[in-house]
Amino acid sequence: MSSPPESQPSGMLLLREIPALPGGWASAMFGMVLAETLAEVSVARCRLYVLVDLVRPAADPPVAGALVEMGPPAREARLRALSVDRAHRGRGLDRRLLGDLLTELRxxxxxxxxxxxxxxxxxxxxxxRSAGFVLEDENPAVTCRYDGAAIEAPAVAWLMREL
Known part of the structure; x- marks a missing residue:
């Protein structure tokens, strides 16, 4: 039995939760988002969920991952980042990752x-949006005042999904 080509996942994928620690493949996969998240919240509140290919050696990096911040408030999570390894993009792994992630969080x-x-x-x-997320606030624009002149601040909007 031959092993699958390097750029093609085998289809035997498993979602695993691992500690959100800086360095190695996690930093390469999530870049500055991981460092910023760990600077803002404790490691205890951060989780990495990764799709690993069970056919490949355990030392191989995951094919996709999600960085999640857990509460507060309780029973709420903030999705910080989704990432699919460049070699595995275009195969629907983002949808698989998101579906498995929402199931695990629920x-x-x-x-x-x-x-x-x-x-x-x-x-x-x-x-x-295709997974059922909707805008939490229909009018997210924020207007600030500085020295009497109105300045449009960048809009901050949140997509939200009830599980």
């Missing part, structure tokens, strides 16, 4: 998942 008692929308996240927003 089993852990999470009732709401939120994602902060950033203007460059169009692909992630499309994926999340």
């Amino acid at each position: 089993a852990d008692g999470v009732q709401r998942v939120r994602y902060r929308v950033v203007g460059t996240d169009t692909a992630v927003c499309t994926l999340l």
